[in-house]
Amino acid sequence: MSQTTTQPDAAASQPPKQIQRKVKDARQADTRGWWWGTGRRKTAVARVRLRPAKGEGTFLLRGSTKDERPVEKYFAEERDRADSLAPLRATNTVGKFDIRVKLHGGGFMGQAGAVMLGVARALVGYDPTLETALREQGMLTRDAREVERKKYGQAGARRRFQFSKR
Numbered sequence: 001m002s003q004t005t006t007q008p009d010a011a012a013s014q015p016p017k018q019i020q021r022k023v024k025d026a027r028q029a030d031t032r033g034w035w036w037g038t039g040r041r042k043t044a045v046a047r048v049r050l051r052p053a054k055g056e057g058t059f060l061l062r063g064s065t066k067d068e069r070p071v072e073k074y075f076a077e078e079r080d081r082a083d084s085l086a087p088l089r090a091t092n093t094v095g096k097f098d099i100r101v102k103l104h105g106g107g108f109m110g111q112a113g114a115v116m117l118g119v120a121r122a123l124v125g126y127d128p129t130l131e132t133a134l135r136e137q138g139m140l141t142r143d144a145r146e147v148e149r150k151k152y153g154q155a156g157a158r159r160r161f162q163f164s165k166r
Contacts, residue, residue: 039143
């Protein structure tokens, strides 16, 4: 009878592999020095790009018309202006960036929410250390609520036609 010696497996002798969580690196700017972020809210879409300002920063929005307007002139409601500027105020970067936004679809309130998410995402791409401040304020979470579709045989999404017995 031959005697076999048991040798420890190579895998058993090595320490277990530690799973390392990938840390988000700062995304590179595009060739012209812009960081991009896309924001969506209801049916509105905001394509945001930002770069560090050389002087006083600008915040320009462009909707369905081809002219760019400052945020103070684009949004009539103070609530919408505050939503658009909220990520900059949360990170103390007001006036430090040139920001350009292309807006498509939705109403003013949905567009303001889309701008907020887009600016927050672009800021995180520029400086990942700002993520905790923005996430605590809920500015990096996409609001997924949408309008419910109208059903056939009904007056609206849930409203029924008036019932008549005769």
